[in-house]
Amino acid sequence: MGGVMLLLLLCLSAGAMMVRAEDPYLFFTWNVTYGTISPLGIPQQGILINGQFPGPNINSTTNNNIVINVFNNLDEPFLLTWNGIQQRKNSWQDGTLGTSCPIPPGQNYTYHFQVKDQIGSYIYYPITAMHRAAGGFGGLRVNSRLLIPVPYADPEDDYTVLIGDWYSKSHTTLHKFLDSGRALGRPDGVLINGKSSKSKGKEEPLFTMKPGKTYKYRICNVGLKNSLNFRIQGHPMKLVEMEGSHTIQNSYDSLDVHVGQCFAVLVTADKEPKDYYMVASTRYTKTVLTTTAVISYTNGKGPASPVLPEAPVGWAWTLNQFRSFRWNLTASAARPNPQGSYHYGQINITRTIKLVNSASREGGKLRYAINGISHTNPATPLKLAEYYGVADKIFKYDTMSDDAPATASDKITVEPNVANITYRTFVEIIFENHEKSIQSWHLDGYSFFAVAVEPGRWTPEKRKSYNLLDAVSRHTIQVFPKSWAAIMLTFDNAGMWNLRSELAERRYLGQELYISVLSPERSLRDEYNIPDDALLCGIVKDLAKPPPYTI
Ligand SMILES: *[C@@H]1O[C@H](CO)[C@@H](O)[C@H](O)[C@H]1NC(C)=O
Ligand SMILES: *[C@@H]1O[C@H](CO)[C@@H](O)[C@H](O)[C@H]1NC(C)=O
Ligand SMILES: *[C@@H]1O[C@H](CO)[C@@H](O)[C@H](O)[C@H]1NC(C)=O
Ligand SMILES: *[C@@H]1O[C@H](CO)[C@@H](O)[C@H](O)[C@H]1NC(C)=O
Ligand SMILES: *[C@@H]1O[C@H](CO)[C@@H](O)[C@H](O)[C@H]1NC(C)=O
Ligand SMILES: *[C@@H]1O[C@H](CO)[C@@H](O)[C@H](O)[C@H]1NC(C)=O
Numbered sequence: 001m002g003g004v005m006l007l008l009l010l011c012l013s014a015g016a017m018m019v020r021a022e023d024p025y026l027f028f029t030w031n032v033t034y035g036t037i038s039p040l041g042i043p044q045q046g047i048l049i050n051g052q053f054p055g056p057n058i059n060s061t062t063n064n065n066i067v068i069n070v071f072n073n074l075d076e077p078f079l080l081t082w083n084g085i086q087q088r089k090n091s092w093q094d095g096t097l098g099t100s101c102p103i104p105p106g107q108n109y110t111y112h113f114q115v116k117d118q119i120g121s122y123i124y125y126p127i128t129a130m131h132r133a134a135g136g137f138g139g140l141r142v143n144s145r146l147l148i149p150v151p152y153a154d155p156e157d158d159y160t161v162l163i164g165d166w167y168s169k170s171h172t173t174l175h176k177f178l179d180s181g182r183a184l185g186r187p188d189g190v191l192i193n194g195k196s197s198k199s200k201g202k203e204e205p206l207f208t209m210k211p212g213k214t215y216k217y218r219i220c221n222v223g224l225k226n227s228l229n230f231r232i233q234g235h236p237m238k239l240v241e242m243e244g245s246h247t248i249q250n251s252y253d254s255l256d257v258h259v260g261q262c263f264a265v266l267v268t269a270d271k272e273p274k275d276y277y278m279v280a281s282t283r284y285t286k287t288v289l290t291t292t293a294v295i296s297y298t299n300g301k302g303p304a305s306p307v308l309p310e311a312p313v314g315w316a317w318t319l320n321q322f323r324s325f326r327w328n329l330t331a332s333a334a335r336p337n338p339q340g341s342y343h344y345g346q347i348n349i350t351r352t353i354k355l356v357n358s359a360s361r362e363g364g365k366l367r368y369a370i371n372g373i374s375h376t377n378p379a380t381p382l383k384l385a386e387y388y389g390v391a392d393k394i395f396k397y398d399t400m401s402d403d404a405p406a407t408a409s410d411k412i413t414v415e416p417n418v419a420n421i422t423y424r425t426f427v428e429i430i431f432e433n434h435e436k437s438i439q440s441w442h443l444d445g446y447s448f449f450a451v452a453v454e455p456g457r458w459t460p461e462k463r464k465s466y467n468l469l470d471a472v473s474r475h476t477i478q479v480f481p482k483s484w485a486a487i488m489l490t491f492d493n494a495g496m497w498n499l500r501s502e503l504a505e506r507r508y509l510g511q512e513l514y515i516s517v518l519s520p521e522r523s524l525r526d527e528y529n530i531p532d533d534a535l536l537c538g539i540v541k542d543l544a545k546p547p548p549y550t551i
Pocket of ligand 6: 397420421422
């Protein structure tokens with residue numbers, strides 16, 4: 001009797017958890033089509049969402065349920081991923097090729113996810129083919145709930161600034177380059193919100209500010225490969241948030257934004273009332289590509305000065321900037337993984353994984369690898385193969401070792417790269433970059449503590465230089481050439497999670513892997529069931545659905 005009651009109670013509470021009726025829903029219908037855009041002044045094929053390039057901005061609040069019915073009207077399979085949205089227990093909605101079947105041309109799929117316990121500035125973008133090179137990306141903001149104090153006064157307005165390098169070649173041409181073993185080459189320009197200084201037409205202000213007021217700008221790098229420096233003429237930027245964490249509020253004249261990263265800053269309109277340029281320019285490139293966009297004062301008289309603020313030079317500057325980023329430990333905010341949030345510096349490391357990125361030109365064909373493995377996506381998404389119990393037909397776990405081969409070698413293996421990480425363990429991941437170009441690594445499903453970015457090679461003694469107190473909890477970390485970076489996190493989110501190079505060319509040619517975090521119990525407490533309307537493909541297409549997870 002007591003047992004039955006208890007079971008009933010458990011059922012009720014699990015039911016309540018699944019319905020999540022208390023949190024508001026936001027519904028969207030998105031029509032993804034080709035359309036002509038001219039961001040560099042020359043018409044080219046773009047990917048539009050509801051006719052827009054960049055795509056619509058999602059404005060949500062912590063714990064909102066977001067339902068987006070995406071109609072793919074392209075002639076190729078398409079999939080969007082939500083960079084930095086943690087998809088707690090819900091890798092089904094992560095939108096990567098290891099977790100979902102892409103939406104076939106002419107069909108639709110409805111993403112359904114909750115921005116659980118998150119705040120901050122994020123982006124979404126297409127993960128399929130080289131679609132990101134044509135558009136399909138946009139901003140996604142998660143506001144704090146009204147009850148939760150934010151460590152700064154409400155800004156007058158909240159602006160999203162998407163910066164990125166841009167190619168005038170179509171995404172089809174670019175992926176043909178990569179498929180044939182060639183590199184992408186250099187981009188042709190830089191865009192701010194889909195425009196450049198070369199876009200045709202009058203220079204309309206992108207944003208306006210009322211004198212004396214303070215505005216929030218959320219700056220994200222949606223580009224394919226270049227780190228960008230961002231600055232605003234005459235206006236320092238007070239950093240307040242980075243990829244979901246409130247930061248110590250330092251003031252910066254300019255910020256280096258690496259691919260996939262987002263910063264939120266406050267800017268006060270307290271200068272002479274006129275126009276000002278915001279500037280985005282490529283970092284660490286022989287030829288510097290620059291673009292500008294205008295910010296106007298509402299009472300402004302006169303155009304922006306043509307003299308643009310200089311970008312910083314060299315690595316030391318950017319390394320110091322990274323070291324100045326600190327988490328505000330006293331700010332209250334939604335935090336997704338409380339186990340890992342406090343005193344992460346005192347948790348014992350259960351596993352250290354060192355990942356070394358490399359390039360190979362074996363047989364004249366360019367491929368990129370991690371610890372010698374160049375990932376390839378099987379036709380059956382890894383997560384579906386795992387769920388249907390046919391993983392052994394599709395991939396092997398842990399073919400990659402936790403350490404890179406000691407001898408530098410061009411030898412790589414092309415195969416699915418899936419690491420098995422034990423649920424709820426605290427893991428240290430070292431990214432070591434022996435190459436001459438910068439890297440930017442992103443992990444889905446989690447925030448991690450970015451405890452160090454240092455030149456040279458990593459050794460266990462280097463742990464002494466970690467920031468074990470107030471490193472920012474974030475989802476993307478850059479690694480400078482001939483340098484390393486260290487991150488730490490608790491793997492407490494069951495699912496199949498993509499760890500990828502944000503540099504589109506590198507990811508497309510194999511520099512990514514998946515981390516399978518299995519809940520031992522197939523329990524709804526740890527992971528949601530596969531959605532009823534999940535698209536099926538590959539060998540699971542005609543298999544009987546396995547019994548659902550239970551409490
Ligand atoms: C999407 O846009 C295309 C082209 O404008 C149009 O033909 C189609 O009907 C639209 N689909 C939806 C679902 O709105
Ligand atoms: C975004 O949502 C917040 C909270 O609902 C609202 O106050 C704000 O006006 C919205 N902003 C835009 C641009 O829609
Ligand atoms: C496709 O869109 C229709 C509404 O037009 C919706 O009823 C259906 O559930 C959607 N299919 C998927 C798989 O999301
Ligand atoms: C951190 O957050 C607290 C609490 O909201 C705030 O009072 C404080 O000013 C912030 N500290 C810094 C250095 O930004
Ligand atoms: C961490 O490891 C140390 C040394 O092995 C041990 O003494 C300590 O009890 C461990 N702490 C926890 C919380 O497991
Ligand atoms: C993953 O690792 C755990 C712990 O070592 C082990 O028990 C489990 O069998 C592994 N799972 C797979 C699918 O290899």
